[in-house]
Amino acid sequence: MVREVRTVLDLKPYRKALALPGLRPLLLVSILARVPMAASAVVLTLHVVSLGYGYAAAGAVGGVMTVGSALGAPLLGRLVDRRGLRPVLLLTTIASAVFWLTAPHLSYPVLLGSVLFGGLLTLPVFSVVRQSIAALVPPERRRQAYALDSMSVEVSFMTGPALAVLLATTVSPEVTMFAIGAGMVLSGVILFVLNPPTRTVAEATAPGRPVARREWLTPRLIGLLAISVAGTLVLGGTDVSVVAVLREHGQVGWTGAVLTMWAAYSLVGGFAYGALSRPVSPLLLTVLLGLATIPVGLGGGRWWLLSLALLPAGALCAPTLAATADAVSRLVPASVRGEAMGLHGSAITVGVALGAPLAGAIIDTTSPAWGFAATGLLGTLTALLSLPLHPRRPRPRPTDPALIMKLAHSEREKSALTS
Template identity: 75%
Template sequence: MKPYRDALALPGLRPLLLVAILARVPVAATAVVMTLHVLDLGHRYFAAGLVGSAMTVGSALGAPLLGRLVDRRGLRPMLLLTTAVSALFWGTAPVLPYPVLLGAAFVGGLLTLPVFSVVRQSIAALVPLAQRRQAYALDSMSVELSFMVGPAGAVALATSLSPTLTLYAVGGGIVLAGLTLLVLNPPTRASDEEPTQAEKLPRRQWLTPRLIGLLTGGAAGTLVIAGIDVSVVAVLRDAGQVDWTGVVLALWAACSLIGGFIYGVLSRPVPSLILTLVLGLITIPVGLGSGQWWLLALMLLPSGALTAPTVAATADAVSRLVPASVRGEAMGLHGSAMVMGVAAGAPLAGAVIDATGPAWGFAATGLLGALIALAVLPTQSSHRHSRAAAEPTVIPTAAPRSIPPPLDHRSRRAGVPLPTNTPERAPDQPSNHTL
């Protein structure tokens, strides 16, 4: 526990992680509550899926733009903008006719509150390099907790009250999260990372093949995670054991929490692309356990153990590789990559399941994720040897940070919710997670 105690003792990190958990709960519930609302309007799942896709595409496009706004103007102007837009969207969404709701969902996604990116950018500002792996492991575990609570709470509220009231409740939670972050105002740069006018770097200087490789690997990881989500539901439904879906997914999430905890205290970090590669490979045979729910749960435990570490390692690597003056935009790109992986993994698994069978959803997404990680792995080793992939060098800013020596060693969960046309990881039946 000592590495975690030391990290949590850092000024500002403990309240940031606490706010992150509370702020992510309503974000994690958006997919399921929007699905229930559209169905309550009398539309079918396809219509609900279009609304979810509009929000997903909007958030993927908007995250880097909002991150760039943070880099240029600071955190509070961005929070004011996104909180105001969130209040307008969620305050009117329950009364909008479907065609208007579809367009509003894209705008709402474009300017949605980027809780995941803000928290990860602030961690990079608050935590020295030597302790950043533990901090991102804690962050990844907090994402897991949010996705365990958010969708389940939304379903319970919708069934006990109504989908419309639940929509207002989730929107109110998101607005409250924005206001809380405004009051907390976590730093986005360390005190010795303040930018100067001469520090406005063109993208070609920091958006390198190495960074693109990391982002691609992160997308591959959430692709596999989203595919697992969909495939679990399909396999258990096909076996007539759909009532056990919540148990299987809860065990998977618990194993992810344990894996994230262990990853933070390893003596040496594991490169994020290696984690993605292994995650994909061990997911391929999971479908062999499709006969019984308990066997499927056992087969899922290894992939669960790598879920939180994969997301944590990717965020850690990206935060170390870019200069502080563009960290907001880079973390926005990281968030977009996670969303894109989820958006691709869920329909891919669904298409394979429809064409072949439920068990093949694991094999298809696992194989594709592993192949993508393997394809971009040379972008890391071409710059340096394998250690550089785990410990990227920070591009110096105008006032170089004093970097302590590193330790001898860092959907659901990507922080992003799944599009609403895919099964949610609520106990009764997303992903971001994830995202």
């Protein structure tokens, strides 16, 4: 039995991936850079509320910034493809410094307008890291590398919001905003010095013509982006539904513990996914994530029951994100990989942005338990509707002369039998 488990979960690919030059520092920097980004939404909410506005106004600020991030990710990725990484890092680092240093002093109407540009020129850590992984890691090791990347996202989102709330409540939201700006500037400087490659040496030196968008933005890639939206829609809805269920049963104080357990399940699932001996389809993972989320609300209002109910869906979070990123990196040419990864990042952002208000609307009209069911069902259906965009690979034509003669002889025999 132990031997069978070892054959399914192989840890050697992890060791081989981490031994590749440049991957370890890239993953470490990605954790550092994502912590302030994970904290930004919480801090902006606390800041707007401290100005005397309601949570709807705070949500509007977060929504506008999300729109900016979704629009900016593919544009910055395209700029990386054409001009290189360092000019983009220089531009976004300066923009982040200006925004986070001035934002605490802006009135609400001015802040609402400026967050669009703040989101548009956000440091493109997510897409840059995933693009660099495709350049640093050979295809046979990318699944483990993207699994590690997804696990690093979970670590950042476990620590970032908690640190932000702690600093904002003990000092002030304004000081926390300055800290986020400092963190983003530091991350941009480190990435500028590290300058991780965005293409392999062979890809960078190989001659090639410009690739038109219609050539690489294929139905299959659109299907992968739809799957990414579906998966993160489920995650955004789950986040809101957890808070609503615990609040309804008077256990809102356990929210942090439940969300931490959910993130821990994702870490374990991501590690197991990378250790599997065979890859798993991102479509299948997304469908399973949606189906596993539907019954979570049946766990009741006790925090520990809700934590247990989240286990299957939580274990599928990081694998789903890793599988979609890996698939996108393999599907597009290296010359447009930055833009494609930007589109993937936008799809993730859009999914989360849709999932949270959708779950909130369902919860307001029914009950918190239906938030899980609705977003899980919608995520599943969205993933299944993308199925026609994933054509099966055509069977390879035989090239061996002996095999061709054998197939031809078999066809003649079939014709003789039928006649």
